[in-house]
Amino acid sequence: MNNTIGLWHGEGQERAVLLSDDRWEVLPPEAAVDSEPWPILPWARWQALVENGELSPRHAGVMLDPDEDPEVLTPWVGQLPLIALQFPGFMDGRAYSQASLLRTRLGYEGDLRALGDVLRDQLVLMRHCGFSSFCVRADKPAAEAIKGLSGFDQIYARSVASPEPLFRRRERR
Structure with missing residues (x-):
């Protein structure tokens, strides 16, 4: 996919990088599933292919729509290389909750x-x-968007990325 940013962890720090060699691709519903590019399939199609033995869960990403429960992935959560969550519009934040559930629960x-x-x-x-x-989003340059990860990054409450609230992190210093 073009315009993709990834988080890179190394040397005790995290930084955002442009993924110029990203080979993951959301496939249209009728497209043949092949290993090149690495396919991202909608949940219903992915589930049907996996349960029929036509696809290994390790060889494709799965995409959930905002109204799909992430717990449907429980049997395969340790095998999936990629889970994609949809933001159909700026004001639709259901994928935030899906992401948090996938990481924490x-x-x-x-x-x-x-x-x-x-x-x-x-x-x-x-x-x-x-x-x-x-x-x-395709009409926005990823090189500009990457700056959004380096701006204000301290949140006060705990989160998946910062499991302790800010006051506890300050106490440790």
Whole structure:
């Protein structure tokens, strides 16, 4: 996917990078599932292919719509390389809750990707909810949006990215 930002962890720090070699691609419903590019499939199609033995859960990403319960992925959560969550519009924040549930309650550790109406101003909150990659809206440059992750990043409450509230983090210093 073009216009994708990912979080890179190394040397004791986290930084955002442009994923110029990202091979994941959301496939249209009728497209054949192949290993190139790496497919991201809607939940219903992914489930049918996996349950029929036509697809390994390790070889494709799954995409949930905002009204789908992330707990449907419980049997496969340790095998999935990528889960994509949809932001159909700027004012629809249901994917924030889905991301938090996947990371905290279900313990998902793979790539959690934001798709759809993803804008610079949302990236910090998305990261705090557990997203690890962001497919920025096509009409916005990812190089500009990446700055949204380096601006104000301190939140006061606990989150997936910062499990302790700010006052506890300050006490440790």
